[in-house]
Amino acid sequence: MRRIWPLVAFLTVAASCKTPAPPFTSAPVFEPGKQAKNIILLIGDGMGLGQMSAAMYTNNNRLAMAEFPVVGFHKTYSADQLITDSAAGATAFACGSKTYNGAIGVSNDTLPCFTIMEEAQQKGLATGLIATAAIVHATPAAFLAHVNNRISYEDIALDFVKNPADLLIGGGSQYFRNRESDQRDLYSELRKKNYYVSDHSMEDLLRAPFRADQGFAYFTAEGQPGTYSQNRTYLPFATRYGLKYLAQRSNKGFFVMIEGSQIDWKCHSNDGKEAVLETLDFDSAVREALEFAKDRDDTLVIVTADHETGGMAIQPGSKMGRLKLEFTTNSHTAAMVPVFAFGPSAELFYGIYENTGIYTRMRQALGFSSDAGTAGGNAH
Numbered sequence: 001m002r003r004i005w006p007l008v009a010f011l012t013v014a015a016s017c018k019t020p021a022p023p024f025t026s027a028p029v030f031e032p033g034k035q036a037k038n039i040i041l042l043i044g045d046g047m048g049l050g051q052m053s054a055a056m057y058t059n060n061n062r063l064a065m066a067e068f069p070v071v072g073f074h075k076t077y078s079a080d081q082l083i084t085d086s087a088a089g090a091t092a093f094a095c096g097s098k099t100y101n102g103a104i105g106v107s108n109d110t111l112p113c114f115t116i117m118e119e120a121q122q123k124g125l126a127t128g129l130i131a132t133a134a135i136v137h138a139t140p141a142a143f144l145a146h147v148n149n150r151i152s153y154e155d156i157a158l159d160f161v162k163n164p165a166d167l168l169i170g171g172g173s174q175y176f177r178n179r180e181s182d183q184r185d186l187y188s189e190l191r192k193k194n195y196y197v198s199d200h201s202m203e204d205l206l207r208a209p210f211r212a213d214q215g216f217a218y219f220t221a222e223g224q225p226g227t228y229s230q231n232r233t234y235l236p237f238a239t240r241y242g243l244k245y246l247a248q249r250s251n252k253g254f255f256v257m258i259e260g261s262q263i264d265w266k267c268h269s270n271d272g273k274e275a276v277l278e279t280l281d282f283d284s285a286v287r288e289a290l291e292f293a294k295d296r297d298d299t300l301v302i303v304t305a306d307h308e309t310g311g312m313a314i315q316p317g318s319k320m321g322r323l324k325l326e327f328t329t330n331s332h333t334a335a336m337v338p339v340f341a342f343g344p345s346a347e348l349f350y351g352i353y354e355n356t357g358i359y360t361r362m363r364q365a366l367g368f369s370s371d372a373g374t375a376g377g378n379a380h
Contacts, residue, residue: 034344035367037253037298040243040289041093041358043139044282045086046264048308048337050325054272055279057320064287065303068340070347074355075336076307079108082334086264087150089306089355090142096359104138104156105146112146116362117165117255123368126249127165130238132281133261134172134224136160139306143257154181161186164193164215166249167256169238171221173199190217205234210241212248227262228281229274235260235281239288253298255366258285267310272325275312293343300343300365304358308335 044051056063078088079098088101095113099106107113117127129140136145136156145159157175160168176186187197195215198208201222208218226232239258246254260282266275286303293299311328318324339358341349345365 031344032347034297036300036344036365038247038293038300039255039362039366040258040293040299040301041256041362042258042260042282042286042289042301042303043090043093044260044263044279044303044305045133045139046267046307046309046332047260047279047282047305048312048333048335050308050310050312050314051263051267051275051279052338053314054312054323054325055276055283057314057318057323058276059280059283061320063283064290065283065340067290068301068303068342068346070341070349072339072341072349073336073352074304074339074358075352076355077334083332084307084334084355085150085332086138086306087142090139092355093306093358094143096356096363098354098356102150103148104141104150104152105144105159106148110148115143116359116368117143117257118163119363119368120253120255120366121163121165124250124252126167126246126252126254128167128242128246128254128256129165129170130167130235130242130256131170131259131261132225132228132232132235132278133170133259134175134221135168135170135219136172136175137170137224137261139259139261140170140257154179157186158184161189161193164190164195164217166215166254167242167246168217169205169220169234169242171219171223171225173201173219174222176219190215206237210245212245216245225262227266227274228277233281236284236288239285240292243289243292253366258289260285263305264309267312267327268330270310270327270330272312272323272327275310290342297344300341300345300362302349302358302362303340305337306355308333308337311335 076084078084080100085101088099091099094115099108131140136153138150141156145156147155153175190197197217199219263278289301293301309332311333315324315326339349348361
């Protein structure tokens with residue numbers, strides 16, 4: 001089924017999206033081969049060129065993503081299917097190996113794979129996960145958990161508590177307390193590890209203290225957070241303050257993954273208007289990452305997607321600010337997706353490569369040795 005959505009310039013877009021910051025007037029010139037101290041990996045789930053183009057043409061022909069000096073493409077397919085899911089796609093980024101659809105941090109033979117975030121932890125870097133989905137959803141989960149099935153949310157939460165990132169912001173509080181499988185209070189277990197733990201029912205994220213001497217976990221919803229149009233607007237704020245927090249948390253650097261999760265969901269629904277709003281919200285987080293990195297010489301910013309969803313295309317009859325969008329499917333597609341890079345070692349991300357190449361290039365940028373070690377967890 002094909003649906004057409006007229007897109008008028010959105011008055012509902014937040015101020016950060018209505019009035020984009022001016023583009024870089026003099027982007028830093030980085031020495032080729034220079035290693036990065038910090039990596040900010042931003043993943044727009046389901047975001048392909050169609051979604052990006054539609055967002056740009058409803059936002060005064062501008063996006064933060066359009067300002068990156070390095071552009072490449074990666075091939076998204078998984079080990080068992082040409083069309084990947086988010087779990088296999090994120091595991092390829094996190095572990096550097098193709099795996100089956102539904103796998104979280106495990107190889108194609110279901111063995112735990114050592115993720116780049118776990119390696120960063122071992123080397124003393126601060127780590128973080130921020131998402132507009134439940135924090136145990138497929139994409140963030142793949143960076144710290146090791147389970148055979150992506151819907152094992154309570155098992156994923158256990159892995160998060162066993163080996164937590166310094167910073168956790170996303171939905172899914174129900175998997176950390178009021179659990180169905182056991183009576184464990186994972187809030188308390190995190191607090192015993194010197195974490196500040198809070199959620200939407202206790203206080204607004206804007207009032208939560210980001211203290212470098214404590215881990216930080218904030219749950220934005222009991223299950224999945226609402227949509228951008230339902231006033232879920234925390235992603236740029238969480239990005240801005242999360243990056244400041246991580247920079248103070250360790251003098252060795254940091255690795256953080258930030259996901260705009262619901263671009264994918266709106267494309268599954270073939271809802272063009274909402275997909276554009278979600279993409280613009282994600283681009284606001286990209287802007288925050290660039291603003292953090294542009295005056296530094298130690299931070300590599302990477303923007304990509306795990307896959308494209310919906311086969312979104314801008315149709316004839318469209319005009320700037322008023323688009324006609326069509327979808328070819330309500331599922332994922334096998335289209336290659338772009339990779340944008342800015343900062344030291346950004347040149348590694350030119351070209352066309354497998355999605356596993358994101359992992360190998362990030363490790364190279366951080367100066368990690370060829371021996372990646374072994375996973376600290378066990379698949380459930």
